[in-house]
Amino acid sequence: MTDIFLINPPFGNQNMKVKMPFGNSKEGQKMNLNQLSGRIATPPLGLMYIAAYLRVRGITSKIIDMRLKPLSITDFKKLLEEESPRLVGIHTLTEIYDNSLAIARAVKQWRSHIPVVMGGPHVTFIDQEPLETGAVDVVVRGEGEETMWQLTRALFSSDNPDLARIPGITFAHGSGDQRKITRNPPRTPISDLDTLPLPARELIDLKHYFRSGIMITSRGCPYRCLFCSVNTLTDGKYRYRSVDAVVEEMFYLNQQLNFPMVAIVDDTISAYKNRLPQLCKQLIAKQFPGEWTCQLRVNEVTPDILLLMKESGCTNLQFGIESGNDEVLKAIRKGITVKQMDQAMKWAHEAGIKIKCSAIVGHHADTPESINDTVRLLTGFKDQYDARVSIGINTPLPGTFIYNNHEELGIKIHSRKWSEYIVGRAIIDTKHLSRMEIQQHYAGATLKTTAMDYRTILNSMAGNMGNLDFDTVTRLMATNTINQPPYGGHITPWVNEVEVA
Numbered sequence: 001m002t003d004i005f006l007i008n009p010p011f012g013n014q015n016m017k018v019k020m021p022f023g024n025s026k027e028g029q030k031m032n033l034n035q036l037s038g039r040i041a042t043p044p045l046g047l048m049y050i051a052a053y054l055r056v057r058g059i060t061s062k063i064i065d066m067r068l069k070p071l072s073i074t075d076f077k078k079l080l081e082e083e084s085p086r087l088v089g090i091h092t093l094t095e096i097y098d099n100s101l102a103i104a105r106a107v108k109q110w111r112s113h114i115p116v117v118m119g120g121p122h123v124t125f126i127d128q129e130p131l132e133t134g135a136v137d138v139v140v141r142g143e144g145e146e147t148m149w150q151l152t153r154a155l156f157s158s159d160n161p162d163l164a165r166i167p168g169i170t171f172a173h174g175s176g177d178q179r180k181i182t183r184n185p186p187r188t189p190i191s192d193l194d195t196l197p198l199p200a201r202e203l204i205d206l207k208h209y210f211r212s213g214i215m216i217t218s219r220g221c222p223y224r225c226l227f228c229s230v231n232t233l234t235d236g237k238y239r240y241r242s243v244d245a246v247v248e249e250m251f252y253l254n255q256q257l258n259f260p261m262v263a264i265v266d267d268t269i270s271a272y273k274n275r276l277p278q279l280c281k282q283l284i285a286k287q288f289p290g291e292w293t294c295q296l297r298v299n300e301v302t303p304d305i306l307l308l309m310k311e312s313g314c315t316n317l318q319f320g321i322e323s324g325n326d327e328v329l330k331a332i333r334k335g336i337t338v339k340q341m342d343q344a345m346k347w348a349h350e351a352g353i354k355i356k357c358s359a360i361v362g363h364h365a366d367t368p369e370s371i372n373d374t375v376r377l378l379t380g381f382k383d384q385y386d387a388r389v390s391i392g393i394n395t396p397l398p399g400t401f402i403y404n405n406h407e408e409l410g411i412k413i414h415s416r417k418w419s420e421y422i423v424g425r426a427i428i429d430t431k432h433l434s435r436m437e438i439q440q441h442y443a444g445a446t447l448k449t450t451a452m453d454y455r456t457i458l459n460s461m462a463g464n465m466g467n468l469d470f471d472t473v474t475r476l477m478a479t480n481t482i483n484q485p486p487y488g489g490h491i492t493p494w495v496n497e498v499e500v501a
């Protein structure tokens, strides 16, 4: 018997024909999404960390990754029946929240007295909503390790546990008219990350993931970009593991688990100045035989650091450049300049590191001209440095400054459906751009700067826009100007014409 099920819900946005979050079943037969999802899934680090933490304290977990393997709701209930967990924990991001909730409901249909706990970035900020549905009993806000330990200990040892003393949770108690929701004070984030056991990788089927050798070396980020929730998620506390511990895990992934490429997925690995060079030097000294990759900020690199990174095995890196316009960069408080980008790209290229740049269109300060600057910059990086590019649409995720202060920034949010908070779908108007225009700039910028062709972009947008089929999107886009810069000249009514919300 397993004490706890920890569930990573499936994606829910790639194919809007989805009616149920479970694929390949009668209920979910419209969903071919899971096949895609299985190909791009990465191991659920947060759940693996929680499982490892609980295991050394005597609590067993099973991680069920529905993103990797489709599971019908009937099969899921069968699994519940077979293994009879004493508690079910569910991971949540904003875009997958509906699926998380559907899973919670399935658990309650199976046995209503089994505690259902939700955690992850979305519910850290939107904690009341799941509890109000009656399908969720406790929300864990912020980091889950210590909170889950205290919670399971309380729930497993008493029929009438005192949850009021557990920091970092919001919980429901009482029933019917007497049902109340209490938000306890926040938990202080774990200060010494080296005290955590390594993620419980043996609980998942590592070989089937798209990028299996992932790890983190730090938590949080000291910057406060307006579109990002990381700072608030971690209560502004940036913490990092010791270089020794990081090197040990990298060797473990490469040597014991045979992953040629280790992907460090920290928000930003370089925020503490001396640590990255120290890490590289140690990898060089110990002759790390694998390759590694990470993402970092353009203002935190120098030619020397990049050369050291390359020498230590870093073959790929990602820069979050966000915009190609200095005014916009200032307005979103990114703390970098176009000049710094130019330099960093050049240095990384000279060091022989392959580069990917990610950018966003539809910032509150973006105009057609500033988006053109972004496109021009990215095209230049592509041509000059063979950079790969990914583009997203500015999305007001809970916990971000833009979500909390959207009116002040002149942003109008069109949707409160969480499943629509996805990077390929515009849900805001800004002072300068309507959501239709943002959507079209996204299509134009993606076409210009990525390897995606027109058909692929329209196809993916058809999914993101709702139940639109490819032909409809093609028809609606037919007269637009996305091939003709400057973008934003003549715009075909699109979102307005087909109301999908």
Ligand code: B12
Pocket (backbone or CB within 6 Å): 011, 042, 043, 044, 045, 046, 047, 049, 050, 088, 089, 090, 091, 092, 093, 094, 095, 096, 117, 118, 119, 120, 121, 122, 140, 142, 143, 144, 145, 148, 216, 219, 220, 227, 228, 229, 230, 233, 265, 266, 267, 392, 397, 398, 423
């Ligand atoms: C690495 C990363 C990725 C990786 C892989 C993540 C993975 N497989 O684990 C990749 C690149 C695949 C990725 C993709 C995306 N990501 Co991402 N990603 C991150 C990043 C930088 C770190 C996540 C991480 O591993 N942290 C370390 C682990 C230990 O922490 P954790 O997962 O948060 O889990 C802890 C707590 O949240 C909590 N917890 C989590 N789940 C549960 C469940 C229970 C029951 C409990 C009790 C507790 C609990 O306890 C855990 C341990 O402390 C975060 C930023 C951040 N700092 O959180 C963004 C972040 C999570 N990503 C984000 C987004 C938006 C995305 C994308 C949607 C972006 C896109 N372009 O499409 C995609 C979609 C992913 C998807 N649909 O699942 C947002 C989510 C915001 C939101 N409100 O949903 C974040 C917060 C960044 C941001 N922009 O603000 N991501």
Ligand code: SF4
Pocket (backbone or CB within 6 Å): 221, 222, 223, 224, 225, 228, 229, 230, 231, 267, 268, 297, 320
């Ligand atoms: S976008 Fe990157 S640098 Fe900015 S706050 Fe988020 S994690 Fe930090």
